Amino acid sequence: MAVCFGDSRLPAWTLKGRQLVQGAVVASALMAGQAAALAPEHESRRLMLATEEAVTAENWGEASEYLTRLQNLDAKKPADYHYYRGRVMLQSSHFNEAQSALEAYVTKAGTEGDHYQNALKLITEIERARKENAKAPQIGDEARIAVIEPAGDKRVASLRKLYLADSDREALVLHLNSLLGIAGWRQDQTVVRLDRPADIEYRLSIGNDAISTQEIRRNDSGGVTRKTTQIPVFGVNPQVEWGCEQAVAACWVYDPRDGSRLFQLSPNRSQTEEIAQTLGKLIRNLQAPSGS
Known part of the structure; x- marks a missing residue:
């Protein structure tokens, strides 16, 4: 008796023998892998x-x-x-x-x-x-045009329609504050209720070629502390960095001036990324000589 595989003919017992050997090799490899794997x-x-x-x-x-x-x-x-x-x-x-x-x-x-x-x-x-x-030389006024990007940002145009804003600048500020209102950091991340304020949240405004950020912190006894920071936009890199750390259940947007922490946010990567990108767009807008 012979079994045909393609053009070759091998005795059935030979094929069965090979299959048994191959199965033994596979089983041996699996057992070795299990033995080598530590808990x-x-x-x-x-x-x-x-x-x-x-x-x-x-x-x-x-x-x-x-x-x-x-x-x-x-x-x-x-x-x-x-x-x-x-x-x-x-x-x-x-x-x-x-x-x-x-x-x-x-x-x-x-x-x-x-x-x-x-x-x-x-x-x-x-x-x-x-x-x-931070002591590194900053870009002078004469180099401002270097950071200007071509107009026609469809994303910003859609934000103007969404917020019924009169300018790109106004739309970006409104959008940033909306995002920051959602992404506030909470000590207890198990239950998040938007009708209750976050433990740390931020508000943003603009004026005199600078971005003003207000940090609002709430303690366990209900007390509130506020701290305001001014970020002059000229000489600042509009590529704003961000990052998240699972160990402390928080994300951060970093200060474009020196890389220190600017916003401490909830551990939501997509929200943090959008906040950083929108902040960068606002910086670019404010760096444009004509504005918008």
């Missing part, structure tokens, strides 16, 4: 040890790879994860991400953390680096 809590610890060794040896690329695998691992992250993430981000000059990670470490580990003192020093180092960056 998430053990794999997390293994990757943390590898990260610590890589950072000690200043192998920053290797440390970043281990941290990425830790981030994707379905297991509770130890406090040290945030410390080493902050070290790696700082080494890459990602000041915003580094500060968020180090603050998360300080919050989780507390004063008893092995790296508590060093984490505080690194946060101070980030502040100093930002101040140095």
Whole structure:
């Protein structure tokens, strides 16, 4: 008896033998993979040890790879994860991400953390680096035209219709305040009621070639504090940065002048991105000599 496969003819027992061997090989590989795979809590610890060794040896690329695998691992992250993430981000000059990670470490580990003192020093180092960056020469008045983009932004035109605004500038301000009203930060993210004000929220206005931002903070006893900041628009990069940090359940829009935190928002990436983009459009509009 023979079984035909294509143009070849092999005895049935030979084919069955090969199938059994192939099945055994596959089963063996699967069993080996299962044996090599650690439970998430053990794999997390293994990757943390590898990260610590890589950072000690200043192998920053290797440390970043281990941290990425830790981030994707379905297991509770130890406090040290945030410390080493902050070290790696700082080494890459990602000041915003580094500060968020180090603050998360300080919050989780507390004063008893092995790296508590060093984490505080690194946060101070980030502040100093930002101040140095802020001292860099700013663009002069003669270079204002360089930041102007072609007219005809359909998105801004649609905002004018939506808010019945008389100008692009007015529409952008109205849209920003609408977005900021929704994206306010709350200590308790489990139940969000829009009829109750956020713990931290912002209002924005413009005037005299500057953007005025008001921060409104509410405490547990019902008290309210307000702080106003003026951002002159000339010499400011209209590409506004933003970022989110899951460990502290918050997103930020960063000050275009020095990269420090400008708005602390709810952990909604799409809302934060739209706020940053709209703020950038407003800065461009205010930088235009003729305005609109």
